[in-house]
Amino acid sequence: MSTRPSNAARSHQAVRLLDVQPTDRVVELGCGPGVAVAALAARATQGLVVGVDHSAVMIGQARRRNHAAVRADRVRLLRTPVEQLSLDEGVFDAALAINTVGMWPDPPVRLRHVARLLRPGGRIALIGQPRRPGADAADSESVGRTLADLLSEVGIEHVRTEMLALDPPAAWVLGRTPRDLAEGD
Numbered sequence: 579m580s581t582r583p584s585n586a587a588r589s590h591q592a593v594r595l596l597d598v599q600p601t602d603r604v605v606e607l608g609c610g611p612g613v614a615v616a617a618l619a620a621r622a623t624q625g626l627v628v629g630v631d632h633s634a635v636m637i638g639q640a641r642r643r644n645h646a647a648v649r650a651d652r653v654r655l656l657r658t659p660v661e662q663l664s665l666d667e668g669v670f671d672a673a674l675a676i677n678t679v680g681m682w683p684d685p686p687v688r689l690r691h692v693a694r695l696l697r698p699g700g701r702i703a704l705i706g707q708p709r710r711p712g713a714d715a716a717d718s719e720s721v722g723r724t725l726a727d728l729l730s731e732v733g734i735e736h737v738r739t740e741m742l743a744l745d746p747p748a749a750w751v752l753g754r755t756p757r758d759l760a761e762g763d
């Protein structure tokens with residue numbers, strides 16, 4: 579998966595737009611082979627990046643790709659499904675999920691849980707790039723609307739969408755957690 583140049587470009591552009599600061603603590607859901615984890619760790623040099631994926635194969639690849647940062651405890655990689663996510667890492671500044679939300683059971687429930695891991699005003703970015711052969715910009719716009727609606731549905735504020743210049747375009751949707759995110763699923 580990671581060897582596809584389009585996937586790597588998508589990850590790098592998604593991370594660049596997230597505007598990660600050196601001390602940021604970031605969690606990536608469905609991190610796959612760890613390409614975005616590496617890009618996040620290159621920016622959060624004094625922070626922490628936690629990558630989560632339910633696939634042992636993906637976590638193994640992510641671990642190999644990020645071995646130095648893992649050894650330095652700047653990157654932690656957890657094999658767990660998002661539906662069983664339980665992190666002891668404290669509060670995060672940002673969360674990222676690239677081409678994975680559509681694979682989760684009950685995404686609104688999962689996203690509410692993710693939002694509660696973030697500090698008030700924390701950033702949450704969802705990226706979606708249609709993968710079906712022949713997909714075009716209209717499909718990407720549709721994916722973007724779906725992701726933006728999902729964030730709004732779970733109480734994320736200031737939601738905005740940008741289109742990444744890929745073929746087909748990838749929708750990059752960012753929002754911020756409110757000060758008083760409601761408890762409960």
Ligand SMILES: C[S@@+](CC[C@H](N)C(=O)[O-])C[C@H]1O[C@@H](n2cnc3c(N)ncnc32)[C@H](O)[C@@H]1O
Pocket residue numbers: 579585589607608609610611613630631632633636658659660661675676677678681682683
């Ligand atoms: C299409 S891949 C994208 C990987 C990576 N984000 C990227 O853009 O290269 C989707 C990833 O989400 C993971 N995934 C799917 N459902 C999941 C779940 N319920 N919990 C955790 N990870 C999941 C898969 O194992 C896979 O690594």
